[in-house]
Amino acid sequence: EAEVAQSPRYKITEKSQAVAFWCDPISGHATLYWYRQILGQGPELLVQFQDESVVDDSQLPKDRFSAERLKGVDSTLKIQPAELGDSAMYLCASSPQGVNTGELFFGEGSRLTVL
Amino acid sequence: AQSVTQLDSHVSVSEGTPVLLRCNYSSSYSPSLFWYVQHPNKGLQLLLKYTSAATLVKGINGFEAEFKKSETSFHLTKPSAHMSDAAEYFCVVSVGSQGNLIFGKGTKLSVKP
Numbered sequence: 001e002a003e004v005a006q007s008p009r010y011k012i013t014e015k016s017q018a019v020a021f022w023c024d025p026i027s028g029h030a031t032l033y034w035y036r037q038i039l040g041q042g043p044e045l046l047v048q049f050q051d052e053s054v055v056d057d058s059q060l061p062k063d064r065f066s067a068e069r070l071k072g073v074d075s076t077l078k079i080q081p082a083e084l085g086d087s088a089m090y091l092c093a094s095s096p097q098g099v100n101t102g103e104l105f106f107g108e109g110s111r112l113t114v115l
Numbered sequence: 116a117q118s119v120t121q122l123d124s125h126v127s128v129s130e131g132t133p134v135l136l137r138c139n140y141s142s143s144y145s146p147s148l149f150w151y152v153q154h155p156n157k158g159l160q161l162l163l164k165y166t167s168a169a170t171l172v173k174g175i176n177g178f179e180a181e182f183k184k185s186e187t188s189f190h191l192t193k194p195s196a197h198m199s200d201a202a203e204y205f206c207v208v209s210v211g212s213q214g215n216l217i218f219g220k221g222t223k224l225s226v227k228p
């Protein structure tokens with residue numbers, strides 16, 4: 001069964017350091033999402049891609065966060081510099097192109113701890 | 116603005132007893148609503164979805180939810196809990212032309228033997 005792959009699963013870093021997360025969506029899925037899930041809360045959308053284009057990054061803290069999906073396949077989310085409040089689970093999800101059914105396929109997430 | 120409120124942060128039931136996870140929504144028009152489940156150390160998985168067809172929606176693993184416009188509710192139920200149902204459940208509403216998902220804060224379901 002096809003899955004969304006994310007790495008690393010766990011990352012511990014010190015504040016002010018740079019961090020990067022990688023996501024490989026299900027093959028053929030044109031839409032890719034990055035969500036942040038703070039402990040005890042529901043996921044919140046950071047950025048949405050349609051192929052290689054950003055369609056929504058209104059909630060992305062652009063002073064320190066960046067995301068790219070250069071070839072419209074896999075994606076990288078970067079944080080520089082990391083702050084204590086960035087400790088969270090970073091979830092990647094994908095969905096097929098042209099399908100707005102609300103069914104997103106999620107990876108297992110990358111848990112970030114900032115010390 | 117559209118939103119969802121999950122009324123219980125934690126629900127505990129005994130195996131074999133019914134499950135009720137409550138969700139109220141706020142929307143200016145007919146919403147698309149979903150329930151997602153997150154097992155420990157696993158990705159979120161869609162349980163079921165309501166998109167203005169039948170008000171009683173059946174999902175995977177024996178779960179179902181009923182859309183009640185008069186009560187602005189979309190509660191999740193299951194007749195008989197199983198140990199494997201222990202997980203976190205999220206009520207979700209879809210907003211905007213891109214169909215972005217707004218998640219509730221989640222309800223943690225514990226199942227006692």
